[in-house]
Amino acid sequence: MVNIIDSHPSLARLKRQIEALTPSAWRDPRGRVSFGLDRLDARLDGGLARGAVHEVLPRAEGDWPSASAFALIIARRAAEAAGTILWISSDAQRRRYGAPYGPGLADLGLDPDQILLVHAPDDLACLKAAADSLACTGLAALILDMGATQRLDLTASRRLALAAERSGVTALLLRPPASILASAAASRWQVAAAPSAPLPGNAPGRLTLSLALLRHRGGATPFDMVVEWNNEYRRVCEPTLLRDLPAPSQRRHMAA
Amino acid sequence: MARDKGAMRIMAVDEMAEALGITPGMALADARARLPDLQTTPYNAAGDARWLEEIADSCDRFTPSVALDPPDGLILDITGCAHLWGGEAGLMSALAAHLVQLGLTLRLALAETPDKARALARHGGDMLRVGRKISPRNLNETGLGYQPQPEQAAATSHATPLDVLDLPVDALGLAEDKITALRRAGLRTLGDLAMRPRAPLAARFGQATVARLARILGEEDARITPRRVPPDISVTQRFAEPVGHSDILRATLHELAGEAGQQLAQRGQGARAFLLMLFRSDSQVQRLAIATGQPTRDPDLVLRLFQERIETLADPLDPGFGYDLIRLDISETDPLGADQLGLTGKDNPARSINLLTDRLSVRLGAERIRRFAAADSHIPECAGFTVPVARPVLPLADHGGTLEAGEPPLRPMHLMDPPQIVQVIAEVPDGPPRRFRWRRQVHDITAYEGPERLSAEWWKRRDGAGLTRDYYRVEDSAGRRFWLFRHGLYEREKDKPDWYLHGLFG
Incomplete structure (x- = not known):
């Protein structure tokens, strides 16, 4: 098929103008996914790379829900309000958690409508x-949530990284705790649950x-940080314990 | 043979036994007396039924609407199909050749209505018989070790060789006593009945008799109920020689999909379900179905989805001696306008996601690609669930998310199905949990919120009962958050209520 749009100079100009109006994240696949918390984003030079593979692993078996929540947070920040998130999980993982x-x-x-689920039978x-x-x-x-597996080796993860780079999709691999397998991921995170501000x-x-x-x-240097997810503003923020806590009665009052 | 009222009876005979005077219904003892060397096998009704189904499957190549007429008949509605086989006579002889090749002996009749054809075939006598021929001379020479010689296409193609009026009254297919009553009245053929006024006949022999007669005479038409719903669009490719090479199959499929696509485009429609039927030359039929989320008429897409489907088959496609007919049926269509190019020349994201879910649905099964749905219910597992992407759902209810400002999530990210039983220590039996054990690990609870009391849906139950659940949102000393519930109110509904873990918060 001949691309009519590129064949005519005025149409091509119009196309460029329309593209200039679209959000930068669409135009530039290498844009960054920010967390919305300056202290965290600064450490990462603006955020995580879009169109790359990031690994998330729980510190211990029981921290898995926290790790999956963190993966979901990155996915939400990458997708913003309109993008689609695909969640692939194996039967074994769904039986477990x-x-x-x-x-x-x-x-x-x-928004649950922005998430599609793939229930894959095996790794x-x-x-x-x-x-x-x-x-x-x-x-x-x-x-991608597939638990402990030998299949996701260096070759497989490199293949995923290349595909992600080409399409601009941000991929998050949920891996078991202490996975020692080498991988081609752009970053690797260890996540644990932390006591919340009651x-x-x-x-x-x-x-x-x-x-x-x-x-x-x-090249970001490894660091530790405790953060909170603000489900109203959909961004990562400082844990409430570190901030000035209003008195409990005030909190309820403010909420109402 | 089969056991009937204590005696072994002959259920079916082959031509040779028939020629020697053995008939179905005869007691085995009588048959043995006539023919001591008689070979018998136990009657297998289920096997016969299965065989009939298989034959019906292979007859799909002649027409999409085939109905069973158990225990040993098939009715084919060939309306609009005959021209593909060079007219009715051509179709009859092709059908006869096909069935004889399977080793069948049959009686074949063609008529304007199914009941007429059925009456002719079942009661029209041996003139309609098609099969391998055995001459008595042959039989005598070879004795019981006779090997039938395949005689290709021993087809006879009488359009209507017989007049239905000459058929005996048995052809009405009524109960034995009715037939006897008709005979006693001197009515021996359908012609005898047809020339009489209907009202007195109905008064004496019942309305059923008259209704059957009208159908057989073709005065009243009743369509058959086909085994499968006839497709909206059906395109067929026949081969002079059976083919088995995958390249040819692929090219043929692409061609058929293109042809079907043109038909769809004329109607302004796109297909959502395709069925590919591969008719093997040895009467086996292989069926492959695919469905798409969005209507389509793109042959490349159809080909790609079928290839995906073929790759997922547990045992690979076995062409055997090759396929002699390939058909593509379209059973589900939706309106689809003309294709439109995107303004920026880029792929529309929704479109590319639809293509992806279609591919994954074909490979993993449509049930495995899901999205969230919500219902208006306070029972957590009913309020939120997932449905296959392909199934259209009405947005009945919101997905929740009715939190007040500053409130943390009140529902878990992951829901256990079924809830998992846990051992809980509480200070008082109907109080909040203090500590619980799940998967051999003890969790000390440092913060909790609850109970959120959810009663069972008693109005949906006949006995009006059902246990109340007391939900607690808890956090343990490591900061892990869980959703627990007590099943049943202490001492009011249950002596010792069990505790369950229903979900995990992040």
């Missing part, structure tokens, strides 16, 4: 689905995570 739950994701500040199907999905330019982010009446508070950057291809 349960299936993603729409109302819970909505509470975290995500191989997971990897194949991920490879196909990373070729799809319409996706914003992809979460609400009035000693109720558990917002999602609080203890992050550790283990490796970064861009």
